[in-house]
Amino acid sequence: MTARPTIERIDAYPTRTIGGFSVRAGRPLPFGATPVPGGVNFSVYSNNATAMTLVLYRAGESEPMAELPFPDSYVIGGVYSMTVFDLDVEDIEYGYRAYGPFDPERGHRFDPSVVLADPYARLMSDASTGPRRSRVALDDFDWEDDRPLRLPHEDLVIYELHARGFTKDPSSGVSAPGTYAGLIEKIPYLRELGVNCVELLPIFEFDENDNPRSHPVTGEPLSNYWGYNTVAYFAPKASYASTGRYGMQADEFKNLVKHLHKAGIEVILDVVFNHTAEGNEHGPTISFKGLDNATYYMLTPDGHYYNFSGTGNTLNCNNPVVRGFVLDCLRYWASEYHIDGFRFDLAAILGRGPDGSLLWNPPLLESLAYDPVLRDCKLIAEAWDAAGLYQVGSFPNYCRWSEWNGRYRDTVRRFVKGDTGVAGDLATRMVGSPDLYAQRGTSATINFVLCHDGFTLNDLVSYNEKHNYANGEDNRDGDNNNQSWNCGHEGPTDDPEVLALRGRQMRNVLMILLASQGVPMILAGDEVGRTQQGNNNAYCHDGPMTWFDWDLVGRNADLLRFVRKAIRFRQAHPVLRRGPASAVSWHGVRPWTADWSEGCRVLAGMFDAGADDCVYVAANSHWEGHSLELPAPPAGTVWHVFADTAAPTPLDAHEPGAEPPLQDQSRVDVGPRSVVVLVAHGAAGAGGQAEQRDNGKEE
Amino acid sequence: MAFKAKMRIEGSTATVRLEGELDGRSAPELNELVVRAADQRVERLVLLLEDLSYMSSAGIRSLVFAHQKMPEETEILLVGTRPDVAETIRLTGFDRSIVMRETLEA
Numbered sequence: 008m009t010a011r012p013t014i015e016r017i018d019a020y021p022t023r024t025i026g027g028f029s030v031r032a033g034r035p036l037p038f039g040a041t042p043v044p045g046g047v048n049f050s051v052y053s054n055n056a057t058a059m060t061l062v063l064y065r066a067g068e069s070e071p072m073a074e075l076p077f078p079d080s081y082v083i084g085g086v087y088s089m090t091v092f093d094l095d096v097e098d099i100e101y102g103y104r105a106y107g108p109f110d111p112e113r114g115h116r117f118d119p120s121v122v123l124a125d126p127y128a129r130l131m132s133d134a135s136t137g138p139r140r141s142r143v144a145l146d147d148f149d150w151e152d153d154r155p156l157r158l159p160h161e162d163l164v165i166y167e168l169h170a171r172g173f174t175k176d177p178s179s180g181v182s183a184p185g186t187y188a189g190l191i192e193k194i195p196y197l198r199e200l201g202v203n204c205v206e207l208l209p210i211f212e213f214d215e216n217d218n219p220r221s222h223p224v225t226g227e228p229l230s231n232y233w234g235y236n237t238v239a240y241f242a243p244k245a246s247y248a249s250t251g252r253y254g255m256q257a258d259e260f261k262n263l264v265k266h267l268h269k270a271g272i273e274v275i276l277d278v279v280f281n282h283t284a285e286g287n288e289h290g291p292t293i294s295f296k297g298l299d300n301a302t303y304y305m306l307t308p309d310g311h312y313y314n315f316s317g318t319g320n321t322l323n324c325n326n327p328v329v330r331g332f333v334l335d336c337l338r339y340w341a342s343e344y345h346i347d348g349f350r351f352d353l354a355a356i357l358g359r360g361p362d363g364s365l366l367w368n369p370p371l372l373e374s375l376a377y378d379p380v381l382r383d384c385k386l387i388a389e390a391w392d393a394a395g396l397y398q399v400g401s402f403p404n405y406c407r408w409s410e411w412n413g414r415y416r417d418t419v420r421r422f423v424k425g426d427t428g429v430a431g432d433l434a435t436r437m438v439g440s441p442d443l444y445a446q447r448g449t450s451a452t453i454n455f456v457l458c459h460d461g462f463t464l465n466d467l468v469s470y471n472e473k474h475n476y477a478n479g480e481d482n483r484d485g486d487n488n489n490q491s492w493n494c495g496h497e498g499p500t501d502d503p504e505v506l507a508l509r510g511r512q513m514r515n516v517l518m519i520l521l522a523s524q525g526v527p528m529i530l531a532g533d534e535v536g537r538t539q540q541g542n543n544n545a546y547c548h549d550g551p552m553t554w555f556d557w558d559l560v561g562r563n564a565d566l567l568r569f570v571r572k573a574i575r576f577r578q579a580h581p582v583l584r585r586g587p588a589s590a591v592s593w594h595g596v597r598p599w600t601a602d603w604s605e606g607c608r609v610l611a612g613m614f615d616a617g618a619d620d621c622v623y624v625a626a627n628s629h630w631e632g633h634s635l636e637l638p639a640p641p642a643g644t645v646w647h648v649f650a651d652t653a654a655p656t657p658l659d660a661h662e663p664g665a666e667p668p669l670q671d672q673s674r675v676d677v678g679p680r681s682v683v684v685l686v687a688h689g690a691a692g693a694g695g696q697a698e699q700r701d702n703g704k705e706e
Numbered sequence: 707m708a709f710k711a712k713m714r715i716e717g718s719t720a721t722v723r724l725e726g727e728l729d730g731r732s733a734p735e736l737n738e739l740v741v742r743a744a745d746q747r748v749e750r751l752v753l754l755l756e757d758l759s760y761m762s763s764a765g766i767r768s769l770v771f772a773h774q775k776m777p778e779e780t781e782i783l784l785v786g787t788r789p790d791v792a793e794t795i796r797l798t799g800f801d802r803s804i805v806m807r808e809t810l811e812a
Binding site: 095096097098145148149151183186249250253254255258261262265266 | 729730731762763764766767770771773774793794797798799800802
């Protein structure tokens with residue numbers, strides 16, 4: 008059979024001229040600016056606009072080069088679409104003027120004097136080099152055979168990091184600090200650490216200058232470093248790309264994802280669909296507000312903005328149009344960028360209806376749970392909002408959504424600092440919080456003790472109070488309830504006893520986290536004791552306070568070594584990841600007799616899935632040591648010592664699989680404020696030839 | 707400066723000398739030459755870039771296009787890539803199977 012010559016498509020020809028450009032009626036779908044044969048198809052919708060104009064700029068220029076009103080015949084329903092021919096896509100930026108009523112009481116805020124960003128813009132120009140405008144993206148990246156990794160959710164060890172802050176400090180030594188490309192150079196570090204998933208703080212285009220405050224001492228303007236104020240949901244942040252000046256941020260970010268996948272590391276994005284960068288009626292008009300305010304935002308009956316997010320506005324996520332927008336966006340990131348999952352900021356808002364009321368079956372959450380494109384994506388909810396709705400354990404999950412487990416964080420913090428009355432709750436938290444997630448398996452809970460929002464681990468054990476004066480709000484911002492303890496001195500000290508205790512407390516937190524059923528999340532830098540000098544709300548500091556200081560990798564090598572081993576130990580023991588909770592028995596000073604009384608500070612759990620996979624974890628938050636009688640290990644095995652946070656390094660953690668046997672098999676000493684982890688191996692098991700040590704301590 | 711591209715095929719090597727600005731408007735011309743070279747089943751594609759005054763991201767994309775048009779084992783050699791362009795190629799990962807050299811002889 009011979010190949011037939013292909014005929015050029017009819018829709019590749021212009022039919023008329025508008026604003027000096029050859030055009031024809033466009034295709035309504037897909038929305039956004041899409042390269043087509045001979046030109047670019049522009050499509051934008053608004054249910055309340057009366058007219059629309061496409062505004063074209065030469066890249067970087069302040070005045071438009073052309074304005075192209077959409078003729079009536081180019082409008083279908085509320086969708087305006089036009090194909091414009093002979094555009095050099097690399098050299099143009101675009102936006103829209105939307106015409107319609109300015110009638111805030113009815114929710115309308117049309118303002119044709121503003122050129123609006125395209126909500127579907129797949130590329131935005133870098134605001135540090137010119138106006139921040141929508142651009143046309145080319146999607147010709149060479150993915151080779153890459154695809155999302157689909158690691159079992161319960162096997163993840165998540166590492167929460169800031170794509171810029173991770174390498175921006177000069178100590179990172181990378182060739183392009185603070186960029187996606189710079190992060191690629193640190194993949195060997197992540198591999199050695201052992202994490203298999205990175206969760207990136209927002210990388211959708213946002214306004215880093217959106218902060219009216221300045222530093223109270225230096226007077227320098229503060230920034231919006233974290234990026235929870237999205238400007239363009241389809242566009243990777245341009246200033247995080249070393250190649251942003253070439254408009255190649257999409258390629259650079261895809262290259263990062265590809266390299267992470269090659270290293271066996273999944274990529275989860277922190278996404279912010281609860282609000283936008285447009286604020287309330289005093290905020291700027293950037294995109295949604297001018298395109299269709301009444302559709303995109305939750306409004307009071309008299310047209311004011313509901314503020315469930317604490318930032319001025321609330322995206323109207325369960326409006327069918329907005330729901331479609333969110334779905335389009337996530338499908339795009341999953342398919343075009345091979346993203347493995349999403350963490351939803353203030354996700355409780357996504358379960359609210361247009362009037363803010365709580366929905367029993369929120370259409371958006373259901374759509375995301377059952378979407379075929381997103382089927383293998385991890386969906387993680389921050390299950391609360393800024394208006395007091397707290398849904399940890401009750402978030403509409405469709406057996407699909409996981410949650411940031413805030414109760415896990417609070418309980419571990421309280422136990423480790425020595426509070427009484429929490430041993431029982433700690434036991435529940437360590438087996439996947441079945442009180443909250445019964446019958447859903449261990450992947451339902453994302454266990455964390457620290458995250459970007461709050462103290463770092465080092466600061467959790469170094470400060471009783473937050474120290475947020477540098478944020479320009481007289482220390483009023485940030486959480487007051489930190490459940491932290493400074494170990495006897497507020498802030499930096501040379502006191503060796505205080506420092507030793509802090510080192511132990513950090514290991515206690517990390518060991519409990521990595522020996523709990525459920526998915527652990529580690530805040531980047533905690534493995535090397537990163538500090539923010541007691542600032543627990545550092546959203547506004549783009550500098551040494553928030554950047555990863557790579558000198559710590561050498562200075563705190565002992566802590567890093569401990570964490571690496573603890574992660575490897577977790578990966579070697581399925582019972583710590585998958586459960587079931589019923590495989591865990593509880594013990595105390597006497598085996599099979601846990602002490603659940605109010606004053607108890609000692610808890611021991613045996614995670615027993617049989618001879619090859621049995622782990623005993625003893626946690627003591629008392630300031631005195633205790634000797635615990637041990638339950639018998641599975642037949643044919645003896646107890647070996649994996650970790651003892653009271654032991655001097657390097658005896659605080661041993662090589663998984665080569666742990667030394669415990670000399671006295673009947674009992675184990677757990678030092679003051681410390682955690683001991685034992686593992687069962689055959690009598691002549693992996694560690695059989697290792698030096699005999701009593702409880703891992705030096706003889 | 708106007709864009710010019712001349713291709714010479716000798717044995718199993720196609721050599722393309724580029725002049726002027728390689729951008730979104732001129733890239734299709736290079737792409738056509740790449741298609742012709744691929745039809746000739748060359749084993750090596752050499753792009754001489756010393757006389758190129760500018761290369762935009764569309765130019766860099768032409769290199770991806772070349773890589774995808776040619777059989778996997780084809781060697782693609784860039785000669786005289788300007789440092790900023792070479793850096794961009796590297797940072798966006800397009801250097802995976804492209805070799806960059808200062809001179810043809812090096």
